[in-house]
Amino acid sequence: MLVDTDAKVVSLKRYKVLKGQSSVSGLSSGAFMTVQLHLAHSSSFVGAGVIAGGPFRCAESFRAASALAEDAYVQNALYICMNPLIPQTGPDARHLAKVAKACAEAGEIDPVQHLKDQRIYIFTGKTDEVVYSDVVKRTKQFYQALDVPLSNIRYHDHVEAGHSIITDNPEDSPLPTNQPPYINNGGFMQSHDILDHIYEGLKPASDKLSGRLIRFDQTPFFDGDKRASMSSFGYAYIPAAVEAGAPARVHIALHGCKQGYNYVNYVNGRPDTQNSVPYGNRYFTTTGYNHKADSNNIIVLYPQAQGTDDGETQNPDGCWDWWGYTSANPNQPDYYSKQAIQIRAIHGMLSALGG
Amino acid sequence: MSNEPTPVWSAPLLRAQKMQMLAGQLVGTSLRNEVGTATLLPMSLDASLWQELLDIQHAILERVAQQQQNWWDGCKDVYAEYNQLKMANTLSKFVEQEYNVVAQFNALVANQAASWAGLMENIHVDYAYWLTQKHAQVANGAGGGHGAAQATLTLPALPDAASATTSQVVTKAKASAKAAKKVTA
Numbered sequence: 001m002l003v004d005t006d007a008k009v010v011s012l013k014r015y016k017v018l019k020g021q022s023s024v025s026g027l028s029s030g031a032f033m034t035v036q037l038h039l040a041h042s043s044s045f046v047g048a049g050v051i052a053g054g055p056f057r058c059a060e061s062f063r064a065a066s067a068l069a070e071d072a073y074v075q076n077a078l079y080i081c082m083n084p085l086i087p088q089t090g091p092d093a094r095h096l097a098k099v100a101k102a103c104a105e106a107g108e109i110d111p112v113q114h115l116k117d118q119r120i121y122i123f124t125g126k127t128d129e130v131v132y133s134d135v136v137k138r139t140k141q142f143y144q145a146l147d148v149p150l151s152n153i154r155y156h157d158h159v160e161a162g163h164s165i166i167t168d169n170p171e172d173s174p175l176p177t178n179q180p181p182y183i184n185n186g187g188f189m190q191s192h193d194i195l196d197h198i199y200e201g202l203k204p205a206s207d208k209l210s211g212r213l214i215r216f217d218q219t220p221f222f223d224g225d226k227r228a229s230m231s232s233f234g235y236a237y238i239p240a241a242v243e244a245g246a247p248a249r250v251h252i253a254l255h256g257c258k259q260g261y262n263y264v265n266y267v268n269g270r271p272d273t274q275n276s277v278p279y280g281n282r283y284f285t286t287t288g289y290n291h292k293a294d295s296n297n298i299i300v301l302y303p304q305a306q307g308t309d310d311g312e313t314q315n316p317d318g319c320w321d322w323w324g325y326t327s328a329n330p331n332q333p334d335y336y337s338k339q340a341i342q343i344r345a346i347h348g349m350l351s352a353l354g355g
Numbered sequence: 356m357s358n359e360p361t362p363v364w365s366a367p368l369l370r371a372q373k374m375q376m377l378a379g380q381l382v383g384t385s386l387r388n389e390v391g392t393a394t395l396l397p398m399s400l401d402a403s404l405w406q407e408l409l410d411i412q413h414a415i416l417e418r419v420a421q422q423q424q425n426w427w428d429g430c431k432d433v434y435a436e437y438n439q440l441k442m443a444n445t446l447s448k449f450v451e452q453e454y455n456v457v458a459q460f461n462a463l464v465a466n467q468a469a470s471w472a473g474l475m476e477n478i479h480v481d482y483a484y485w486l487t488q489k490h491a492q493v494a495n496g497a498g499g500g501h502g503a504a505q506a507t508l509t510l511p512a513l514p515d516a517a518s519a520t521t522s523q524v525v526t527k528a529k530a531s532a533k534a535a536k537k538v539t540a
Contacts, residue, residue, distance in 0.1 A: 029538075053540075075476060077538045078538055080484060081540075083477060085410075085411050085478070085481045086481075088488070089411070257540060322540075
């Protein structure tokens with residue numbers, strides 16, 4: 001998919017963005033972060049798209065899993081929020097909704113009342129072996145417990161898809177598979193479905209892109225702090241009409257683990273930089289967001305996470321933080337709040353664009 | 356966490372201590388789960404409790420069967436790989452081919468070991484979580500449904516095989532046994 005890419009590293013600039021009309025979506029860890037970002041700054045958004053992700057603060061479902069907090073959260077993430085043995089050992093949506101309300105009352109996230117008019121797209125593949133469907137079903141229940149009416153929630157659990165974002169690209173993986181790059185060919189562009197649900201009345205996707213894919217310096221948004229586990233560069237697609245001054249909305253598209261541009265596969269515990277090619281630009285050029293955005297004056301923002309595994313931050317797969325690895329104090333995690341280093345960074349990018 | 360670098364010589368010791376702590380916690384969780392199950396006996400007339408216990412056992416058996424299938428499939432693949440090795444034209448190529456098959460088998464063994472460890476942890480965490488919820492239901496006088504796992508437990512505490520010393524040591528460790536199974540979602 002050819003797109004005019006600026007070869008320089010630019011700074012994000014302000015466009016005529018309609019405040020409070022933005023949205024966010026993501027796959028896998030990007031989906032878990034979508035829910036977190038959505039709740040933290042719900043006043044900035046009108047909807048969210050969750051592909052294979054669980055509810056808010058799922059990784060804190062069972063603190064007693066381990067004596068050490070950070071161990072407990074990882075174990076919760078793996079065994080309650082990804083692969084529970086039975087539905088009853090999955091996350092408790094009603095309890096986590098109460099937790100979200102308490103966080104809002106404490107000022108850690110926006111008031112949850114913003115959510116009740118918003119539109120939520122939630123998807124789980126029937127053959128997803130990475131994040132089980134029982135968990136994603138809890139995400140739907142979570143939003144319902146926060147008074148989002150069922151009519152505003154589009155929930156899909158009938159497609160024989162593996163853990164992936166779905167496209168109609170012939171070269172993508174077979175639909176039922178659960179393997180990198182986690183982009184599977186299912187004969188439709190899931191990104192289009194997400195945007196169509198969040199923003200009713202959108203025009204069909206452009207056949208040919210008119211705009212520009214920019215590469216911007218992400219580091220100022222997290223002060224270059226390694227704890228953020230974020231890459232040097234982020235990306236954004238700016239339609240030509242928006243560059244020319246048309247009113248715009250922003251959609252934040254969050255990749256999953258192992259999908260950041262500089263992710264390199266690990267072999268025997270080490271990044272295989274000698275043989276493996278970095279993931280590159282697949283997520284922000286081939287998943288279809290740009291074509292739908294182009295014809296509808298939507299800026300698509302693609303923040304990038306990167307792998308870090310140095311004993312201080314354990315995130316070798318470059319996942320977004322949904323289990324607390326960026327928290328300065330594991331016993332008082334903040335990864336879900338407005339003060340979280342990654343959420344502050346992403347919202348800072350949205351603000352820089354004018355959202 | 357401290358920013359001081361960990362001396363190279365202490366890394367194996369730190370990892371051994373972390374392994375002991377994690378294994379000890381699994382033992383402790385097993386004990387708590389056994390005690391917790393016994394104290395659930397007053398709820399034994401609740402059919403849904405027994406159904407959920409059966410469902411847990413069934414899920415475990417399914418995963419064990421899948422693990423075994425993965426092992427056999429992996430062995431078959433390595434065997435097939437070896438059988439179709441072509442003639443090497445150089446000694447270095449011959450050595451490389453032989454090593455590749457050995458490396459594939461070693462990777463299979465390592466993956467299996469990590470998967471079995473993960474399954475053990477999965478069972479322990481999920482069962483303890485389930486027990487906690489059931490106790491919370493009893494405490495709240497509620498029947499059925501998905502109770503909060505935040506209720507105060509009367510179960511014995513996890514044995515602190517560690518103590519504060521290991522807690523400090525662990526926070527300085529450069530690698531953790533949890534790298535054996537990473538969050539990849």
